[in-house]
Amino acid sequence: MNGIGYKVKKGILYALLILLGVTCLLPFLLMMVNATRSGAEIVTSFTLIPSTHIKENWDTITGYFNLFKGMWNSVKVAVPATLLSIYFSALTAYGLAMYKFKGNKAIFMTILIFMMIPGQLGLIGFYNLCAKLHLINSYIPLIIPAIASPGTVFFLKQYVESVLPPSLIEAARIDGAGELYSFHRIVIPIMSPGLATMGIMGFIGNWNNYLLPMIILNKNDKFTLPVMMASLNASTDITANQGAIYLAVAISVIPILLVFAFFSKYIISSISAGAVKE
């Protein structure tokens, strides 16, 4: 009796979870199907059966811009920005968590406050600053500011406090390791699951960042992928490019998947590592 009840419960649970899974994946499938359909087909009917227009959609995309150039531009922005962001955030978080000094709390509070200011507010001022510094059409304003990312610092500070026993650092000091040496050789490996998480978030954020590159970059050959893809919307009868847009989005998601596949190894392996220890 008990067994049957358990099975029923489990069945319901599975059914619910499968339903949720399908709900999550359906838009993804729809995107891939729509990538093969023409704009006119997309606006006039709804189906999950792929059509035959993928070649035309691809031609439309290449007629507008060079997708791979855009991808490369996005890589040039997103990779350095992500790496800088996680490295310097880890450094800051470690410093705030492990060293006792005057103003430690005040600095942390300041960072917290900055976390709450929406970035778009300063957009025009930021543009004017870049214009004065002659940084329009350059990737520097998109990469360098990533060094200061309050949200990442906040997350990593909590994280490093929970995973790093201070005695480990003390031991390293006794053995004669310098502060930076112990940061690089001991702290970073221990923090790597946190860094991977923040890295994925940061990469997705940078990869999909649209507003700032759209304002800062004025040259077709400098545009990042989202800015290029938006230009498909910029034109014609609104229905004409729908298929091409879906195709472009489908392709642009690939790098994000690759990054996730790469970083997820660290996340999963260390989640289980933590489980055994505690």
Add this chain to the structure above:
Amino acid sequence: MNWKKAVSVLLVSAMALSMTACGDSETGDTTGSNSDGNSVAEGTEASGSDAASVDTSDADLVVWTLTDDLKQFAAKYEEETGKHVEVVVTEPENYPTKVQTAIQAGETEPDVFVGEPQMLQDFYDIGAFADLDALGAQDYADQIVDYVWEVGQDADGIQRAISYQITPAGIYYRRDIAQEVFGTEDPEEIGKLFADYDTILQTAQTLKDAGYRIFASDAEINYFSGDSAWVIDGVLNVDQGRLDYMDLCVDLYQQDLTAYASQWATPWYQAMAGEVPILSADTQGGTDDMNIWQGDSQEGIDAFNEQAAAYSEGTTEVFAFGLPSWGVLTLRDHVGETSGKWGVCAGPSYGFGGGTFIGISANSEKQDEAWEFVKFCTLNEDTANWWIEASEGDTVSLIPVLEAHKDDANEVYGGQHLYSFWLEQAEGIDYSKVTRYDKQIGDYWGEAISAIKTGEASKEDAINEFYDKVESTFPDITVNR
């Protein structure tokens, strides 16, 4: 381990999709951008390939735009003059922000940029456009259709921008249905059926009795509703015409006279090609609301059958669409087998929608060069003739060219002479009735109408809410309730 990874990759892809999708959902924004799918694919392939190969840093001119029409113009200009023009296309939603930030920061690029009527006032206010009169624009004043010329002038009457196209609105109707129901397909005669709001309602009823629907959506006469200005001397003006328009929309909806599609939505496009299922106000969401969960009781089955019957009442065909002249291209791409059976006639009043206006940046260091380009795009008869070909039927703004093409027959529209028709419509437009607030106030009015027709709010409440919205959005407008 492996399947775990696979699942997580899929999950992240779903997440990533939702993130990217935000930026790419169809904007449904019916800008005046009006070149067409086919010619774009062809046109940009040509211009796209050389744009990729040319180093853009040595461009003679930099053009910013929100439609890709200008790409074709630029390619043509390069071909004729050998000058290199770099065209940067930004999507319409963020285009005004981008232009305003750049111009206000004193950037010397772009040299040339475009605007649509609703953006132009803001551009004039920040002094973004150079004075075209100083470059000699007034010499051409009588060659361009009047209203277009006036849209390009700032408050002081100085010419700031010129458009290569006109966008007067007309009613697109099915000739075969007209013949069957009204015994004529002559645009003059059909125009009389749309002469005013009362007549439209009658026409709608006649069509319904004959098994057709007059419009796909109830927003088709929106372009013709601007017979008075929304704001006069800083005071909000809601005249009888607006209220009549409201009543008409509500009646069309509540008396079951349209096909209940939303403009620019899937069924709306479907209606262009012929038969569509009859939706009623209750089932317009498709079968979503149908009672399929009580299948075990007789009562439930009856209810289901009743609803299914209502839903599958049959199909109908839609008689007319109200769109500006660029609708010629929209319809052509979607009419399918009804091609050749369409006609265009005048609506209850004159109106227009959209249009791309080209001007020169006040900061440009190459104003003379830029003026050559603007003249090439807007004031050159050869270009206009070429554009009519290249765009496959866009309506240009140069009067001599429109007159030269007045006998061109358009086969999609039963061989009608569209250019003379559009010129006539454009000449009737009174631009003094257009204000900078039109877009936003018009949208609010539309929201009020929707609320009333679906019974969400009483007429009084909806209009009061409309007043509240206008007051809070534009504090400088006086609202007399």
